Amino acid sequence: MKKILVVARHEFSTTVKRVGFLVVTVGIPLFAALVFGVVILLQSRTIEQEQRGIERSRVGFVDLSGLPAKPHPPGKDWKSYADAETARRSMRADGVEVLLVIPPDYIESGRIEELTTRRPSLLSSFGRSYMPGDFKEWLVSRVLDGAAPDRIKRARYPVENSVVQFLVPDASGPAATESPDDYLKRLITAGFFFALLFISTSVSGGYLIQGMADEKENRVLEMVISSVTPGQLMAGKLIGLGGAGLLQVAIWSVLGVTTVLWLVTAFALNPGLFGFCAIFYLFGYLLFGSLLLGIGSLGSNQREAMQYTWVLSLMNAVPAMLWFVVLSEPQGAVARGLTLFPLTAPVTIMARYSVDPAGTPTWEILATIGWLALWTWLALRFSAKIYRVGLLLYGKRPTPREIWRWLRA
Amino acid sequence: MAALEVEKVVKSYGLKRAADGVSFSVEAGELFGLLGPNGAGKTTLIRMIMDIIRPDEGSIRALGLPVTTDVKDRLAYLPEERGLYQKQRVGDVLVFLGELKGLPHPLARKRADEYLDRVGLLETRRKKMRELSKGMQQKVQIAAVLQHEPALVILDEPFIGLDPANRALVIDLLKQAAARGAAVILSTHLMDQVEALCSRIILIHQGREVLSGPLREVKERHADRSILIETDGPLEGRAEVERIAGKVDGLTRLVLREPPEKFLARLVSEGRTIRHFEHALPSLDEIFLKATGAKP
Numbered sequence: 001m002k003k004i005l006v007v008a009r010h011e012f013s014t015t016v017k018r019v020g021f022l023v024v025t026v027g028i029p030l031f032a033a034l035v036f037g038v039v040i041l042l043q044s045r046t047i048e049q050e051q052r053g054i055e056r057s058r059v060g061f062v063d064l065s066g067l068p069a070k071p072h073p074p075g076k077d078w079k080s081y082a083d084a085e086t087a088r089r090s091m092r093a094d095g096v097e098v099l100l101v102i103p104p105d106y107i108e109s110g111r112i113e114e115l116t117t118r119r120p121s122l123l124s125s126f127g128r129s130y131m132p133g134d135f136k137e138w139l140v141s142r143v144l145d146g147a148a149p150d151r152i153k154r155a156r157y158p159v160e161n162s163v164v165q166f167l168v169p170d171a172s173g174p175a176a177t178e179s180p181d182d183y184l185k186r187l188i189t190a191g192f193f194f195a196l197l198f199i200s201t202s203v204s205g206g207y208l209i210q211g212m213a214d215e216k217e218n219r220v221l222e223m224v225i226s227s228v229t230p231g232q233l234m235a236g237k238l239i240g241l242g243g244a245g246l247l248q249v250a251i252w253s254v255l256g257v258t259t260v261l262w263l264v265t266a267f268a269l270n271p272g273l274f275g276f277c278a279i280f281y282l283f284g285y286l287l288f289g290s291l292l293l294g295i296g297s298l299g300s301n302q303r304e305a306m307q308y309t310w311v312l313s314l315m316n317a318v319p320a321m322l323w324f325v326v327l328s329e330p331q332g333a334v335a336r337g338l339t340l341f342p343l344t345a346p347v348t349i350m351a352r353y354s355v356d357p358a359g360t361p362t363w364e365i366l367a368t369i370g371w372l373a374l375w376t377w378l379a380l381r382f383s384a385k386i387y388r389v390g391l392l393l394y395g396k397r398p399t400p401r402e403i404w405r406w407l408r409a
Numbered sequence: 410m411a412a413l414e415v416e417k418v419v420k421s422y423g424l425k426r427a428a429d430g431v432s433f434s435v436e437a438g439e440l441f442g443l444l445g446p447n448g449a450g451k452t453t454l455i456r457m458i459m460d461i462i463r464p465d466e467g468s469i470r471a472l473g474l475p476v477t478t479d480v481k482d483r484l485a486y487l488p489e490e491r492g493l494y495q496k497q498r499v500g501d502v503l504v505f506l507g508e509l510k511g512l513p514h515p516l517a518r519k520r521a522d523e524y525l526d527r528v529g530l531l532e533t534r535r536k537k538m539r540e541l542s543k544g545m546q547q548k549v550q551i552a553a554v555l556q557h558e559p560a561l562v563i564l565d566e567p568f569i570g571l572d573p574a575n576r577a578l579v580i581d582l583l584k585q586a587a588a589r590g591a592a593v594i595l596s597t598h599l600m601d602q603v604e605a606l607c608s609r610i611i612l613i614h615q616g617r618e619v620l621s622g623p624l625r626e627v628k629e630r631h632a633d634r635s636i637l638i639e640t641d642g643p644l645e646g647r648a649e650v651e652r653i654a655g656k657v658d659g660l661t662r663l664v665l666r667e668p669p670e671k672f673l674a675r676l677v678s679e680g681r682t683i684r685h686f687e688h689a690l691p692s693l694d695e696i697f698l699k700a701t702g703a704k705p
Contacts, residue, residue: 003478006508014497219492223553226459226486227509229478388462 003228007236008243015207015244025248053097053118054130060096062087065106067142073134084113092117098130107143168358186273187327190354193277194319194347196249201288201316204245208237208289209296209305216299230388234380238289273357277350283372284346287379288316294383297390298403312343319347330356339368342375410473412437412561412592413458418467420453420616427453428464429616435592435609437560440583442607442624443596444693446701450616451596452489455563459486472560482511485559489566489596491550493538499525500534503553510557517556524552528578543570551579555586562586563594568602580606600693610693612700619700628690631699634665639685640676649675660685 015021060079072078079094081087084101091099101113116130140156147155165177215221225233292309299305319326319338326335330352338348349368353360386403411434420428427450435441445451456462458469460476474480493502500521507517525531528548533541541549547570554562562583568576583606587593597603603610604624611621620627634651637660644650644661649672654662665672669688676683691699 002511003509006505010505010508014494018496214494214496218495219488219490220494222456222461222488223486223491223493223506223550224509225461226484226488227481227506229460232478 003232004236004239007228007233008240011207011211011237011240012243015211015241016247021244021248025251029252050118055132057097057118058095059098059100059132059135060087060091060094061100061102063102064104065102065142066104067102067106067139068145070138070142070145073132073138076132076134088115091115098132100131100135102139186270186354186357189270189273190277190350193281193350194323196246197281197284197288197347198316198320199249199252200242200245201285201292202313203248204241204285204289205292205309205313205316207241207244208292209309211237211241212293212296213299213305216297225388231380231384234290234293234384234387237293238286242285242289273354276353279369280346280350280372283369283376287342287346287372287376288312290376290379290383294379294386294390297387315343319344319351323347323351326351327355331359339364340371342372345372410437411435411470412439412472413594414468414470415454415458416468416470418454418457418464418469420450420457420462420464426450426616428457428613430467431611431613431616431618432467433611433618433621435561435594437592438587438590439609440587440593440595440607442603442610443594443613444600444603444610444697445596445613445619446697449613449701451613452565453616454613455486455488455565455594455596458563459484482557483560485510485554485557485562487550487554487562487564487567489569493546493550493553495537495539497538498534499530499536499538499541499549502538503534503549503556506553507556510559512557520556521552524556525549527582528552544572544575547571548575548578551582555582558586558589559591561592561594563596565596566598567595568597568599576602600697604693612697614701620696624693625690627696628693631691631696632688633691634667634669635689635691636663636665636669636672637661637685637687637689638663638683641682657689660687662689 055076058077058079060081062081062084064083079091079096081090081099084099087096087099087101091097097117099115101115103109103111103113106112112131114130118130137152137156141152144152144155164180166180166183168176168178215224228236291312295308295312296305298308322334322338322344325332326338326348329335335348335352338344339352345368349360349365353365413435415431415433417430417432418428419426419430429450431450431454443451443454453462457464458471458476460481469476471480471484476484500518503521503525504514504517507520508514512520522531522534525534528551530541530545530548530552533545533549538546538549551567554564564583567579567583571579580602583593583595595603595607607624609621609623610627612619620630622630635654637657638644639660644653644663649665649667651664651666654664656662669686673683673686
């Protein structure tokens with residue numbers, strides 16, 4: 001164990017001290033935040049200026065609806081036209097920037113035609129309405145002519161506050177309720193661990209492959225494995241580089257403070273689910289990591305190692321593609337099928353349990369733990385065998401028959 | 410107790426036998442030569458000793474024990490295809506390799522400095538490995554191998570790429586290790602280094618032992634009727650002389666048709682003045698070429 005920790009510490013410290021690690025971990029998110037911040041600031045200022053311009057501008061309208069007349073909302077310079085053709089011809093001369101045409105079939109169609117001499121800037125959204133806010137209220141008051149103001153208000157905002165509660169089924173039928181917030185927090189917990197697994201296997205996997213390829217290219221491995229067993233080296237790398245990957249994800253999470261707040265809340269609300277997801281995260285990471293190392297060790301350099309491991313990377317992305325299917329039907333055939341396949345099982349069972357804890361059978365959870373434990377053990381064992389020989393392969397591509405022989409040895 | 414005992418070790422790769430029943434032992438404090446042409450199976454044998462690959466048959470014991478992780482802490486191995494972490498600092502690499510050999514962190518740091526000093530590279534400890542020349546990197550590798558003061562050291566071609574001064578430095582370090590009680594195994598093509606350093610050798614060819622034993626005995630076993638002589642009067646045209654094989658340090662080398670003792674007696678009886686007479690032993694190069702059937 002001591003040697004595993006020595007390797008782990010070495011891998012961790014050399015990885016986190018790399019300039020590339022610091023750039024990717026801190027530099028890129030800060031740069032992205034800066035760029036997005038500037039864009040959002042500029043966009044909001046532009047939109048605000050446009051909005052102010054619209055509010056100040058003279059509004060023309062053609063009312064062909066036949067609705068009862070009402071005084072215009074105060075505070076704006078309104079200009080009425082008899083028909084659209086006249087309005088179009090004279091709006092520039094009248095200083096009208098926005099023309100609203102209320103057609104004769106307005107009551108049936110609800111359609112309002114907007115014409116404007118304004119052009120949206122690149123940073124504002126195209127196609128949005130130039131209609132002043134109080135114009136709609138004015139329309140409603142005309143449609144409901146004679147109704148009390150509170151009725152007019154309710155007609156405009158029929159639902160301002162709704163309380164949704166989910167019924168949680170148990171053995172005796174639906175009884176308990178759950179708020180959408182709580183449901184969302186559970187989803188976020190599972191989603192976080194899914195993202196964590198995806199990112200950390202991708203990030204740490206990249207480091208694992210890169211580190212091993214560097215060692216092979218530097219011809220240092222034979223010296224190292226004269227001191228430790230290939231299994232110890234593999235375990236140390238998985239721990240050390242896994243730690244570096246987690247540190248990176250943690251820093252990214254801290255940079256996005258909201259994520260952390262959500263997670264803390266989710267943990268406080270449901271520590272059991274947190275622990276559940278953490279267990280399957282560990283299985284997933286060990287399974288992917290050991291396979292990456294074992295298969296990646298067959299390559300003489302980083303490029304070759306990536307060629308060998310691309311299928312694994314693809315497998316890593318499968319749950320992302322099917323995540324929504326699993327969430328919508330947690331006990332469906334797709335979800336159950338993905339639970340049986342070891343590489344997709346960790347993420348799938350996390351999703352199923354978080355969406356439908358009562359519907360996910362305990363025996364299936366326990367069986368999945370046992371199944372994953374078996375596959376993780378097999379992956380570690382087989383990868384260690386390939387790793388032992390693969391480490392000393394320089395410039396020679398092994399044949400499938402040779403790999404099979406190593407596995408049986 | 411022998412520092413290393415290799416017993417009838419066999420290793421095959423498909424149909425090829427890289428080691429075919431090889432046996433030998435190395436004593437503590439001994440400098441031992443492991444010789445053989447390219448592809449003879451030396452590296453396979455060393456990798457089996459270091460438990461990097463496993464033998465198909467036979468047994469290997471180092472320091473009286475099977476080679477496990479604990480025993481590995483007292484062994485050292487410098488492979489032929491070697492390098493160190495290029496992007497890391499020299500001192501950090503040595504500390505890591507020392508810790509892998511079981512040295513506690515503070516001791517690993519102390520030893521790293523000590524051995525860097527011994528190879529004359531203490532001032533480079535904060536430099537990145539890639540900033541060092543190839544020869545300097547090789548000295549760092551030697552320091553990495555010796556810093557935990559192992560009981561058994563195996564070096565595969567340790568002198569390649571070293572200039573004469575650095576070669577002398579490495580030889581000195583290896584002699585010091587042997588004097589401390591470590592068994593040192595040298596696998597090299599440089600026969601002059603083996604002759605200068607090793608007391609015993611084993612020569613393997615196509616995975617099999619071709620010859621082994623103390624260096625002097627091996628040479629005597631392979632000695633022909635060659636002598637080195639300095640005397641007055643001519644030696645050409647004598648019936649006992651098969652041929653004159655040239656001059657060595659001012660001495661004439663003769664290949665005789667009769668035993669050297671008989672030839673010496675004959676010269677004495679003739680009243681010749683003999684200033685030097687020596688039974689010329691073959692060089693290790695000659696034995697190597699003869700035993701492996703290789704052509705010079």
